[in-house]
Amino acid sequence: xxxxxxxxxxxxxxxxxxxxxxxxxxxxxxxxxxxxxxxxxxxxxxxxxxxxxxxxxxxxxxxxxxxxxxxxxxxxxxxxxxxxxxxxxxxxxxxxxxxxxxxxxxxxxxxxxxxxxxxxxxxxxxxxxxxxxxxxxxxxxxxxxxxxxxxxxxxxxxxxxxxxxxxxxxxxxxxxxxxxxxxxxxxxxxxxxxxxxxxxxxxxxxxxxxxxxxxxxxxxxxxxxxxxxxxxxxxxxxxxxxxxxxxxxxxxxxxxxxxxxxxxxxxxxxxxxxxxxxxxxxxxxxxxxxxxxxxxxxxxxxxxxxxxxxxxxxxxxxxxxxxxxxxxxxxxxxxxxxxxxxxxxxxxxxxxxxxxxxxxxxxxxxxxxxxxxxxxxxxxxx
Numbered sequence: 001x002x003x004x005x006x007x008x009x010x011x012x013x014x015x016x017x018x019x020x021x022x023x024x025x026x027x028x029x030x031x032x033x034x035x036x037x038x039x040x041x042x043x044x045x046x047x048x049x050x051x052x053x054x055x056x057x058x059x060x061x062x063x064x065x066x067x068x069x070x071x072x073x074x075x076x077x078x079x080x081x082x083x084x085x086x087x088x089x090x091x092x093x094x095x096x097x098x099x100x101x102x103x104x105x106x107x108x109x110x111x112x113x114x115x116x117x118x119x120x121x122x123x124x125x126x127x128x129x130x131x132x133x134x135x136x137x138x139x140x141x142x143x144x145x146x147x148x149x150x151x152x153x154x155x156x157x158x159x160x161x162x163x164x165x166x167x168x169x170x171x172x173x174x175x176x177x178x179x180x181x182x183x184x185x186x187x188x189x190x191x192x193x194x195x196x197x198x199x200x201x202x203x204x205x206x207x208x209x210x211x212x213x214x215x216x217x218x219x220x221x222x223x224x225x226x227x228x229x230x231x232x233x234x235x236x237x238x239x240x241x242x243x244x245x246x247x248x249x250x251x252x253x254x255x256x257x258x259x260x261x262x263x264x265x266x267x268x269x270x271x272x273x274x275x276x277x278x279x280x281x282x283x284x285x286x287x288x289x290x291x292x293x294x295x296x297x298x299x300x301x302x303x304x305x306x307x308x309x310x311x312x313x314x315x316x317x318x319x320x321x322x323x324x325x326x327x328x329x330x331x332x333x334x335x336x337x338x339x340x341x342x343x344x345x346x347x348x349x350x351x352x353x354x355x356x357x358x359x360x361x362x363x364x365x366x367x368x369x370x371x372x373x374x375x376x377x378x379x380x381x382x
Contacts, residue, residue: 043336043349045072046081046328048106049321054088056095077101081252083108102256108318109235110248112255112278127364131267131280134363141195143362144270145187147286148206152184154290155213161294162220165301169219176216183209199270217297225300234316239300241310241317242327246292247285249331253352254288255281261356263363284355291348295331 045061047054052065060071074095079102082088096103096116103116134140156177162168187205190198210230218226227237235241255278258265268279299305309323319327335348346354 043076043078044081044328044332045077045079046324047086048081048083048324050085052086054086054092056089056091061092061095074099074101079104079252079256081106081110081249104252104256106248106252110245110252110324112248112252115252115255115259117256117259127262127360128264128267130363131264135267135269138194139362140269141193141198142191143359144195144202144283145191147270147283148187148202149184150287151206151289152180152187152209154287155209155293156180158290158294158297159213159216162217165220169216172216172219176212179212180209183212195269202270217293221297221300222303225303234313234318236315236317238305238307238310238317239296241319242296242299242305242323243293245319245324245327246296246331247289249328250285250288250292251278251281253335253349254285254356257353257356258284258359260353261360263356263360284359288348288352288355291334292331295327295334298334299327299330 047063049065052063054064055062056074057071059074061074061077063070063072077099080096081104083106093103093116095101097118100118104112105114106112159173159177159180162173163170183205187202190202214230221227221239225239227239230243231237231240232244235244255265258278258280263280265278265281268281268283271279271282304326305323309320309326311318311320335352338345338347339351341348341351342354344351344354
């Protein structure tokens with residue numbers, strides 16, 4: 001196995017560029033595969049078509065749109081994502097609560113607006129107090145720095161994956177990686193500072209690293225996917241629309257992991273405490289953003305999506321129906337893949353849960369939950 005392949009399939013769990021992907025996954029065939037898999041081995045269900053109705057019939061989730069009906073065994077569902085203008089009966093809500101299914105309401109960018117979960121999950125006052133204490137403790141600076149440097153490490157790993165492309169800008173990749181690693185070292189130098197004093201500097205350094213990273217990736221994308229820079233609310237191009245949607249999905253999974261670990265997503269440490277925002281989700285998500293990035297960039301490299309897959313309003317880009325299905329399935333396939341990360345071998349979805357468990361153990365000053373098994377691990381027979 002080549003050194004470059006080892007970089008891409010190494011400890012942080014990226015996978016190498018597959019030149020045959022484009023030939024195997026033409027748009028129509030890819031959509032057929034997506035639809036087949038959505039209703040055969042389902043864990044994450046996304047319903048985003050205007051006017052779709054949901055109800056429970058004989059223990060199955062009945063999904064109806066116009067004259068088409070699909071039925072899904074309720075026991076196979078882990079998470080149910082819904083957008084506006086979806087109709088559902090209270091039986092669906094009851095089944096989700098009874099089965100421990102996470103039900104999320106998302107906006108058009110995939111970001112969760114709200115969620116419903118049963119009373120087995122949720123923070124208690126003792127944990128909230130310890131979260132608040134941890135936020136003021138000297139240890140919180142080290143945790144935040146570890147999050148940011150790990151994010152940069154993962155971004156650098158993704159850049160090295162670009163070396164497997166046909167004509168990579170090898171010098172640029174290595175120069176960018178070196179600059180980002182220098183920034184990571186400067187972030188580490190803040191370890192002895194109190195977080196209130198270091199936060200502004202850390203944000204600035206993180207921003208510098210991300211700017212270097214996206215600039216380098218952009219030069220490797222097919223011309224029609226290249227973008228001027230990150231744009232969020234709203235996205236101003238196809239790639240940013242895909243990135244925003246992939247991050248939205250990731251927000252939902254990280255927030256679910258925090259809730260299941262007993263942590264309050266609204267008590268954060270690094271990101272500003274905006275009113276009614278799950279700031280801890282924003283803190284925890286940082287090292288995992290490059291995983292979502294790779295899902296998007298892989299779609300771009302294979303030129304799966306066209307302009308017609310996006311809605312455009314006043315210069316803003318939004319993913320349309322088929323584009324959402326392509327991205328969701330690609331995201332799910334990637335995050336269901338079992339990889340070694342932080343010296344443990346699980347699916348990427350389970351690694352998100354483990355990150356929340358590790359943080360809870362740190363806050364509670366408890367032993368690391370190395371032997372704790374999640375429902376997701378059991379389902380995968382790990």
